[in-house]
Amino acid sequence: MNDIFSRIDHSRTADEVIVQIESLILEGVLRAGDRLPGERELARQFEVSRPILRDALKALEARGLLVTRHGGGTHVADVIGQVFSKPVMELISTHSKATSDYLEYRREIEGVAAEYAARRATADDLALLDRIMERMDEAHRTGDFDDEAEIDVEFHHAVGECAHNIILLHTLRSCYRLLSEGIFRHRLLVFALPGAREDLLAQHHAIHAAVKAGDPVAARKAAMDHITYVERSMVQAERTDDWQRVSRLRLRQRAGETEISRKTDRNQ
Template identity: 75%
Template structure:
């Protein structure tokens, strides 16, 4: 991890260190699982004494934001994107109305995020998005739709980060967590539909172009059109799967009936 921590300029108290660490977590710079530098290096970056640093880290850990593993260093705790408790997440995926509402909510939130990102995108944001879209294109060329699906979630997370709105960022991360945790397993079948991978890549490119080009209206439309496509594609994939299931049962029933007659 590079030097993301800043020198404490004034009184160099534990409270100032605590505030800086909390802000980095809140703004999504520090992510769950990220390892903080060692005590000596961290004290150097903050320019505080090690006793002050220890007091600060103890306070942050007491709030559940970081965890210290024996012999494994200090890491950011898994506190981001937990709006949906596991039982609620499972209810969402098992009820058709809830799944539809989930996509409807994502469509509006992602449209807003893309619009904000286009208004507020920085050069560093553009560099981040460019790296993600290049990896997505590489996975697409290699035909690795599982990796492409993972990068899909990463891309949308990054758009949320580039919106530079803390509440929106954490709300969206909760939505994406349902995807990365495997709650919506059937999302992968969208990538198996004819031409779906090409269309999805084109949609991600359109979102990327509008955001990095600073076009808020186009960014909102591209993001919302993308979710509308995903919604229709998931419905088609589920119907196709159901047709295949029914066809298989029908064939099995006919074969059993023929065997009984022959017997």
Template identity: 70%
Template sequence: MAMKSRSSGSGSVTTIFTRIEHSRTADEVTRQIEALILEGVLRDGDRLPAERELAAEMQVSRPILRDALKALEARGLLVTRQGGGTFVGNIVGEVFAKPMRELIATHPKATADYLEYRREVEAVAAEMAARRATPADKALLAGLVERMQKAHRNGDFDIEVEIDAEFHNAVSECTHNFVLMHTLRSCYRLLAEGVFYNRAKVYDLPGAREQLLAQHLAIYEAIRDGDPEAARAAAVSHIAFVERASAEAERTGEWERISAMRLRQRSENSTKPARSSKRSAAT
């Protein structure tokens, strides 16, 4: 299916829909939108064009378009907000139910297992991306890397972390394997929710931001150059660093907690009346 382009940063998608060439039915409209969602062109929260505009782009009647949108909404692929338009639904969903996420958060081994999983799967994704990335894919990655570098220079930590996740999502899109892509998206959602470890603490470690930036650049350059082995190695190296850094951040946090308790205890003791020498001798 031919497509024109991805959406702009506003989240509104206006140029990816194509005219229905043959039988202009609701089923044809449904299949086109389904494909855009499956292939990752339309993502969670993306807003569809207004009904009149979308009908014109696909060259179908508005009643046919409405029927297609209603069918997609009934299946949970689209959601309509009163007065706000039509959006792609939460198609990725939750990998784990809330009780499981809470259980995971209390067991440190879960973080190690999560990172081990990412190390192996992202190695495959990076290698596949280096083999399959199109010029448009590489342009998207280049733009993300440029934004990441700018945020790094400006000290915009929140933006840098946000682009970090978007970069990994984009690498998965470059695989052109929708099962791998959607699996990794759900994986990154857990990361964004802080289920496994606090990314802010990892970034706060001395020199971590510089190393993470260099690692992302290495992954990008290997994909750009079409070097599957280098892409795999760069992805493995990146997650191995995150494994070490998350463990160090956790250990440092524990040290800070204990140090704070010691300081508080010493401060409290210093404000208590001194014992008499007679009582001290007796004890």
């Protein structure tokens, strides 16, 4: 991990260390699962004693923001996963209306995120978006659906970060957690629809271009149009998947009938 921690300028107490790590988690610099540097290195970056650092880390761990893994160092806790508890996630996965409600919500919130991103993105934000788009283009060329879908989520994460609104950032991350947990099982099927991969890539480029151009109106529209397309495509993918399931059952049934007919003919 690069040096993202700053020296403590004031009293060099555990409280100062706690506040800085809290801010990095809240602002999305540190993400769930990120490993903190070792104790010696972290104390060096903060310019505090190791006992002070230990007190700070213990306090953050007691509050559930950090976890220590035996032999594996100290990591940022999965605090975002608590927004949607496991029982709620299971309910969402078993109720079809939740999918449309999820996308309806995302359409509005991603529109706001893209609009804010176009207004607020820094040069460093745009450089990160550029790199993600390059990787997305490469994944598109190789035709790796899983990789493309993963970078898709990463792109939306980055746009949310460009908005520079802490509440918006964590709300969006909780939404994307549902995708990473596979709650919406037809999501990946969208990439298999004819022309979908090309359409999705063009939509991401449109969002990227509008944010980069600093055009909040175009950015909001591009983001909302993208989610509307995803919504329609998921419905189509679900229907197509169901058609394929029925067709497969029919084929098996017909094959079974043919085999029975052959056996009957041989026995006559």
